[in-house]
Amino acid sequence: MTASQRAFVSSFTNVSLNNVANTKFSNKTTNRKPEQGRWRMESDGVRPNRIAVIGAGWAGLGAAHHLAQQENTEVTLIDAAPSVGGLVAGWKTKKGQDVEVGIHGMWRPYFNLFHLVKRELGLDPFTDWTRSSQRSPKGKVVESPIFNDMPRLPSPMGTFVYTKFLDLPLVDRLSALPLLEAVILWDNSDEAWRKFDKMTAKELFKQYGCSERVYKEAFEPMLLVGLFAPGEQCSAAGALGMLYFFILAHQADFDVVWPRGTVGTKIFAPLVDRIMSYGGKVRTATRLQDVVIEDNKVKSIVTTSGTGLEESLDVDALIFSVGISGLQGILRNSKTLASREEFRNTNNLSSIDVMAVRLYFDRKIRIEFDSNACFGFDEMTGWTYFNLNAIHDEFNDADKTVIEADFYHSNQLMPMDDGEIAEEVRRRLCIAESTFKGAVVEDYVVVRVPRGVTHFRPGSYQDFMDTTTSIENVFMSGDWYVQAPTCCCYRATRIADTYHFASCLAAFLFNLMRCTKQDKDFAWQLQSGESPCYRV
Structure with a gap:
């Protein structure tokens, strides 16, 4: 372990949780089967550690899943949305159509995610590895192969040589x-x-x-x-x-697979079932209103349900797994958190609008690549489109084409009405790939998410929060927090992975009073990413 890693972990040595002096955490997480309710306590009369996780996206679900498996631990996962999943939560329209915000690729280095989904949950929800293209108003301009199928070259030569640029000299x-x-x-x-x-x-x-x-x-x-x-x-x-x-x-790290349906259906629903089978509690449509702090530790949190019911929940530790806009919303209600400079500074950060558009055409259209990234249609917006007939099981045998188009930095599109957006997407598809010409859109679904993803704008790093906070038992987990030894970056922010909460979890385990050497070794493994729980 590097000096920076040791310094990072040693910074947590002052963290201690009340009433857990005799608690021992087990390092067995992936091979244990759930019992009825939560794990049995090691000794009678010792109450479990009560942990609240705020935010039920990738980071929150991953943290809750892992913590729920620990002995003497009571986990409550809380999200303001009516269903779990954060930005990738899917739902059904009034017509019964499954929709979600964006089609989410899983790249070959997503070891933790594949381990969680395939080995721990026993699921097989992904497509085969796919080829892709880039398109502009000129049409197809780049083709990407399945890099693992090509002869291996030293990095970065494989990406450079095997990517086929059709128009760039x-x-x-x-x-x-x-x-x-x-x-x-x-x-x-x-x-x-x-x-x-x-x-x-x-x-x-x-x-x-x-x-x-x-x-x-x-x-x-x-x-x-x-x-x-x-x-x-x-x-x-x-x-x-x-x-x-x-x-x-x-070279092969650039290869990607896709869920064969919405992430909410294929992954999140089974994951929530597993969390609950371990005794974890999941509360949706519930907002965090404030926290109660004593001796620089959160003692309880105050939540409000969708019906307006206010409730207080005692906690020994609190993990925030929310995006920037989510935390900013919490700060508008919580005077206690807003009084802390590190939390207050996050109001300097910004997020980006995203939009997902699903088009149902009147015929089957020949589409060359299942996934396509597009540029040059306007200066500020990037977008992608996907052939759902090839990706989602639901449409494999359909006799009409279904396309998902996702737009990022979609500010100028947000005010348009749904019909105008559907027509604009159809127009762009006809330019990007000529086989769309003449096809008629029979139905469409438009989903707008204002301020949905992190904006890594110049100068924003100084206001990113660390995974630990000035409050001893409050931790941050997600895509925009500074994580030592690897700070916030593309590798941390875009991987839909459980790694980004590992340092938070490691700190929590490492600093429990009277941890055994085995527990401490396990915590070090988590911190360094070397634990078998986080590797394939």
Whole structure:
């Protein structure tokens, strides 16, 4: 373990929880079967540790699932939405159609997610590895293979050689080579983030001599669908983290699979069932109103249900697994949290609008690639479209085409009415892929999510929160918190993975009073990402 990792964990040594002096946490998590209700306490008369997790997206569900398996632990997962899942929660329309906000790819390095879904839950919800394309008003401009099927080349040569650019001249692609220096030297440290965060991504590419064309046709499209904003609105630090993942990752890491239905149905519903089978409690349509602090520890939280019922819940630890806009909403109600500078500073952060559009056509359309990223249709918005007949089981045998189009940084589209949006998407599809011409949209569903995803804008890093807080028993888990030794970056923010709560969980386990050496070793493994629970 590096010195920075030791420093990170040692920073938690003052955390202690009341009434758990005799509690021992088990390091057996993945091989145990749920009993009736929660795990039996090791000794009679010792009450369980009460942990509340706020936010039921990927991070919150992952944290609740792991913690619910620990002995002497009572976990309550709370979310303001009517169903779990955060941004990826799916639901049915009035016509009974399954919809969700975005189609979510799972890349080959998502070890923790695959372990959770396949080994722990026993599910097989994913497609095979798929090929993809990039499209512009010129049509198809890039083809990406299944990289694992190609002869292995040293990084980053595989991504560079096997990606087929149909319109970008070699001289422009070569102009990006000097950028490799910055990507290779990028160590994702606090110092690196502070150095590059106040610079825009566009300035970074210009500084390293990238041609205007390679920026416009290669890098900015990646920013639009990866960091959800154009280069002049993206932090150079965030861009370097993303480029590290895409360029220097192992060749096969760029391969992707897709859930064969909504994430809510295929993954989240079984995961919630498993959490509840361990004795965990799940409360939806419930908002956190405030916290009660004594001796710099949260003693209880105050929640309000959808019916307006106010309730107080005693807790020994509190984990926030919410996005930026979610935390900002909590701060509007909680004067206690808003009195803390670290929480209050998050009001300087911003989020990005996203939109999902599902089109039901009147015929079967031949679509070359199942997943497609698009750029150049307007300056500020990135979008993708997917052939759901090939991806979702529900539409495999349908005789008419169903398309999902997802828009990021969709500010200018949000005010349009649904019919106008559906027509705009149909128009763009006809330009991107000519086989859509002549097809008629019979039905459509439009889902808008204002301020739905994190905006890694220049200068935002200084206001990101750490996984630990000034309140001894309050932790942060999710896609925009600074995680040592790897700070907030593309690798941490875009992976729909359970890793981003591991450091929070490790700190919690490591600092319980009277932990056994076995428990401490387990906590160190979690902190370093070496635990078998977090590897395939």
